[in-house]
Amino acid sequence: MEGRSTTTSPSSHSQILFEVLERVRPTAVDRKRLQEVSGAILSRIRHLASERGLALEAMLAGSAARGTWLAGDHDLDIFLALPESSDLGLGLEVARLVSPHYEERYAEHAYVHARIDDFDVDLVPCYLLQEATALKSAVDRTPFHTRYVASKISGLEEEVLLLKQFMKGTEVYGSELKTGGFSGYLAELLILRYSSFVSTLREASSWRPGAIIDLEGHCARPHQEPLVVVDPVDPKRNVAAALTLDKMLQFSAASRCFLRDPGLAYFFPPEHRPISDEMLHRQIRDRGSCMIMVDFQAPPVVEDVLYPQLRKAEEAAMSLLEKNDFRLLRSDVGSSDGRAYLLFELEVWKLPAVHRRLGPPVWEEEHLSRFVAAHPEALSGPYIARGRAAVEIPRKYTSARDLLERELPNLSLGKHLAASVRQGYIIYVGLELAKKRDPEFRTFLARYLMARLRIG
Amino acid sequence: MEGRSTTTSPSSHSQILFEVLERVRPTAVDRKRLQEVSGAILSRIRHLASERGLALEAMLAGSAARGTWLAGDHDLDIFLALPESSDLGLGLEVARLVSPHYEERYAEHAYVHARIDDFDVDLVPCYLLQEATALKSAVDRTPFHTRYVASKISGLEEEVLLLKQFMKGTEVYGSELKTGGFSGYLAELLILRYSSFVSTLREASSWRPGAIIDLEGHCARPHQEPLVVVDPVDPKRNVAAALTLDKMLQFSAASRCFLRDPGLAYFFPPEHRPISDEMLHRQIRDRGSCMIMVDFQAPPVVEDVLYPQLRKAEEAAMSLLEKNDFRLLRSDVGSSDGRAYLLFELEVWKLPAVHRRLGPPVWEEEHLSRFVAAHPEALSGPYIARGRAAVEIPRKYTSARDLLERELPNLSLGKHLAASVRQGYIIYVGLELAKKRDPEFRTFLARYLMARLRIG
Numbered sequence: 001m002e003g004r005s006t007t008t009s010p011s012s013h014s015q016i017l018f019e020v021l022e023r024v025r026p027t028a029v030d031r032k033r034l035q036e037v038s039g040a041i042l043s044r045i046r047h048l049a050s051e052r053g054l055a056l057e058a059m060l061a062g063s064a065a066r067g068t069w070l071a072g073d074h075d076l077d078i079f080l081a082l083p084e085s086s087d088l089g090l091g092l093e094v095a096r097l098v099s100p101h102y103e104e105r106y107a108e109h110a111y112v113h114a115r116i117d118d119f120d121v122d123l124v125p126c127y128l129l130q131e132a133t134a135l136k137s138a139v140d141r142t143p144f145h146t147r148y149v150a151s152k153i154s155g156l157e158e159e160v161l162l163l164k165q166f167m168k169g170t171e172v173y174g175s176e177l178k179t180g181g182f183s184g185y186l187a188e189l190l191i192l193r194y195s196s197f198v199s200t201l202r203e204a205s206s207w208r209p210g211a212i213i214d215l216e217g218h219c220a221r222p223h224q225e226p227l228v229v230v231d232p233v234d235p236k237r238n239v240a241a242a243l244t245l246d247k248m249l250q251f252s253a254a255s256r257c258f259l260r261d262p263g264l265a266y267f268f269p270p271e272h273r274p275i276s277d278e279m280l281h282r283q284i285r286d287r288g289s290c291m292i293m294v295d296f297q298a299p300p301v302v303e304d305v306l307y308p309q310l311r312k313a314e315e316a317a318m319s320l321l322e323k324n325d326f327r328l329l330r331s332d333v334g335s336s337d338g339r340a341y342l343l344f345e346l347e348v349w350k351l352p353a354v355h356r357r358l359g360p361p362v363w364e365e366e367h368l369s370r371f372v373a374a375h376p377e378a379l380s381g382p383y384i385a386r387g388r389a390a391v392e393i394p395r396k397y398t399s400a401r402d403l404l405e406r407e408l409p410n411l412s413l414g415k416h417l418a419a420s421v422r423q424g425y426i427i428y429v430g431l432e433l434a435k436k437r438d439p440e441f442r443t444f445l446a447r448y449l450m451a452r453l454r455i456g
Numbered sequence: 457m458e459g460r461s462t463t464t465s466p467s468s469h470s471q472i473l474f475e476v477l478e479r480v481r482p483t484a485v486d487r488k489r490l491q492e493v494s495g496a497i498l499s500r501i502r503h504l505a506s507e508r509g510l511a512l513e514a515m516l517a518g519s520a521a522r523g524t525w526l527a528g529d530h531d532l533d534i535f536l537a538l539p540e541s542s543d544l545g546l547g548l549e550v551a552r553l554v555s556p557h558y559e560e561r562y563a564e565h566a567y568v569h570a571r572i573d574d575f576d577v578d579l580v581p582c583y584l585l586q587e588a589t590a591l592k593s594a595v596d597r598t599p600f601h602t603r604y605v606a607s608k609i610s611g612l613e614e615e616v617l618l619l620k621q622f623m624k625g626t627e628v629y630g631s632e633l634k635t636g637g638f639s640g641y642l643a644e645l646l647i648l649r650y651s652s653f654v655s656t657l658r659e660a661s662s663w664r665p666g667a668i669i670d671l672e673g674h675c676a677r678p679h680q681e682p683l684v685v686v687d688p689v690d691p692k693r694n695v696a697a698a699l700t701l702d703k704m705l706q707f708s709a710a711s712r713c714f715l716r717d718p719g720l721a722y723f724f725p726p727e728h729r730p731i732s733d734e735m736l737h738r739q740i741r742d743r744g745s746c747m748i749m750v751d752f753q754a755p756p757v758v759e760d761v762l763y764p765q766l767r768k769a770e771e772a773a774m775s776l777l778e779k780n781d782f783r784l785l786r787s788d789v790g791s792s793d794g795r796a797y798l799l800f801e802l803e804v805w806k807l808p809a810v811h812r813r814l815g816p817p818v819w820e821e822e823h824l825s826r827f828v829a830a831h832p833e834a835l836s837g838p839y840i841a842r843g844r845a846a847v848e849i850p851r852k853y854t855s856a857r858d859l860l861e862r863e864l865p866n867l868s869l870g871k872h873l874a875a876s877v878r879q880g881y882i883i884y885v886g887l888e889l890a891k892k893r894d895p896e897f898r899t900f901l902a903r904y905l906m907a908r909l910r911i912g
């Protein structure tokens with residue numbers, strides 16, 4: 001630890017933060033453009049609503065509404081709020097007419113995703129409520145979040161930008177289930193709570209599982225999640241519910257490291273690039289492990305539906321492998337180019353034919369008789385091992401590949417995944433992985449193989 | 457369990473027991489010969505003692521003295537008892553003069569083993585005591601055992617013969633440390649306690665670890681051993697102290713099986729024969745596991761010294777293998793033809809270069825920094841796995857053979873074994889085992905590979 005400063009150096013911080021802000025702060029031109037585009041969309045919606053005699057309130061939400069969007073982001077969240085007595089379908093009808101370039105998507109309810117100028121616009125029907133605690137659906141909460149943050153964030157926008165970019169650079173940004181990281185709203189709440197980017201990092205440095213942040217002193221009900229941030233507009237809700245333990249700790253450790261030894265790379269790390277054939281060969285040779293990948297058509301569902309099913313399949317396949325005495329080093333799941341995949345890296349992937357099965361304690365006469373009778377053709381045994389009967393019998397699967405190939409369809413998979421797997425799947429082993437040329441997959445592999453976090 | 461009688465069938469028992477007794481009961485000629493030989497030896501000792509003016513009492517001990525020796529056994533235990541004030545060395549001097557064909561051996565004290573006619577004779581100096589509870593050495597207890605059994609066994613000798621032969625046939629006879637089974641004295645006590653061979657088996661059928669047998673109602677002090685048989689002549693002592701859990705349960709299970717379905721094979725099982733090259737090849741192929749054997753010169757010590765050291769070495773090598781992530785199926789130790797050997801059968805004997813090392817929880821800042829700093833050149837990592845830091849680094853040993861070859865001399869071995877191993881050792885892997893031609897070793901291997909007990 002010699003020669004490593006453990007105190008914060010404000011001067012180097014400020015220089016770096018200045019440089020970051022230069023890159024992530026929207027310019028005056030950006031702001032004007034966003035205002036023009038969003039203003040035009042809101043007008044169009046209001047016009048469409050009044051044509052239909054709808055009591056519909058159109059509002060800009062998300063980071064664009066709060067002045068906390070990062071330069072280069074061209075995302076607009078626009079909410080179409082209807083009275084509680086209305087049919088959300090009426091809002092959806094309006095949303096469909098905003099732009100000819102749209103597709104319908106589905107989260108908790110249907111919404112419209114449109115491409116307008118060079119902006120990605122989500123047009124989300126919701127209910128107009130008086131209290132965020134009496135929601136009909138999760139999206140109804142968003143307008144409350146926007147109002148809460150907008151009313152307090154003024155003057156702290158740049159701190160939010162720094163924090164969001166730091167979270168992006170350290171790969172903990174994004175509350176979708178694929179990532180399990182921090183949402184934009186959560187980043188904003190942290191800044192509201194701790195007043196600045198650096199203070200937030202300082203506080204996060206000492207987080208442990210079970211940390212609680214309660215801005216409005218709501219005395220939250222107990223939560224099981226590793227980090228609990230009580231929602232100021234809905235005290236029963238944990239804003240960090242989707243944050244995984246590992247992403248929470250990754251942010252905490254990166255915060256410590258940055259404060260000790262700041263650098264631009266925390267915000268703008270080198271991009272992961274698709275792994276080359278040559279590097280893949282070298283990695284496989286150097287590791288000496290066995291990579292086995294199950295690859296199948298991605299079911300036609302959004303990532304928030306797909307990824308929990310992939311993780312569930314990963315867990316199920318892991319227990320299958322371990323129950324059959326194979327030994328796992330690591331695993332991951334991904335999807336790209338219309339395919340989804342489960343990757344397993346095995347430390348033990350071939351086993352001998354002979355397999356030892358332990359039976360009951362020898363003094364349990366009935367159990368023992370059944371056990372011995374059940375194995376009349378043992379390779380060795382029955383014999384006694386530390387008080388228990390044992391036999392050595394041929395094992396069903398001596399190869400992990402065969403096991404996965406044969407048993408995968410019998411695993412309890414999520415609904416959509418089960419349907420996809422029934423349609424067929426490919427298993428790649430070791431160097432066969434090079435057959436997949438998809439660059440996004442190659443990047444996934446590069447990230448897997450060269451996983452390296454700034455944590456200590 | 458249908459069609460299987462669970463009650464004892466006395467008629468088939470008695471027929472079998474009759475046949476057994478025909479084979480193991482010493483004939484009148486045997487008895488006469490034993491009396492003549494032992495009588496001559498006792499006379500010779502008494503003569504030698506009186507020549508030297510020694511107050512030495514010579515006595516026949518063991519099964520020969522109790523009329524419980526099995527036909528074909530030609531072992532005599534003769535004790536040379538001296539007053540407590542004497543030097544045992546004087547007894548040893550006498551013992552050396554009994555026969556020219558002798559060698560000195562060493563258990564707790566030195567004794568003489570002589571070949572006299574076709575008998576193996578142990579001539580054991582000991583002290584003449586009034587109370588078995590005030591011993592100077594374990595051998596001093598033997599005369600008390602002989603007197604106790606001799607005074608009570610009359611009429612039950614044939615039951616003892618049946619029990620001893622049953623124990624031999626089921627491979628649980630012999631209290632030497634190599635076997636860890638039942639001593640002759642223990643067999644005799646069981647018959648004294650339960651009156652007959654069949655009753656003993658019936659009682660043993662329901663033994664569990666912790667069973668206590670206390671013939672004289674001594675209220676023994678607590679023991680840790682799986683079976684406690686309070687010594688009638690020395691209540692603090694457990695006669696079954698050397699009996700292992702597995703041999704106890706092997707006897708118990710064999711007793712149940714015999715009572716349910718009696719057969720001569722329990723007493724006279726087919727002999728294990730040396731394994732042929734062909735069978736060894738076939739077994740190794742069918743099992744698919746990896747047999748690794750460490751073979752070295754047997755140190756010049758008796759088996760009761762050698763075997764505990766071999767077992768200790770076996771345990772040490774097992775933990776070494778498992779600590780290095782290899783996986784053991786089974787192991788055994790043996791010695792023959794001047795060699796000693798440790799046999800390991802491995803389920804996993806090759807591992808990939810890459811090895812995952814788990815570090816501290818990520819919130820333990822100091823530990824984490826040390827952990828990360830200690831692995832600057834990880835293949836992958838550091839990354840976070842369920843809250844803990846992890847790295848993937850090259851492993852030191854990817855082959856179990858290399859590990860044993862290199863680390864064996866560094867294991868904590870017993871004194872004599874360590875000396876032997878320092879002189880050098882050979883490692884045989886798989887089919888290389890066929891290089892050893894020693895028939896006793898080949899029999900050891902046959903027993904290992906074709907282990908099959910009658911237990912259920």
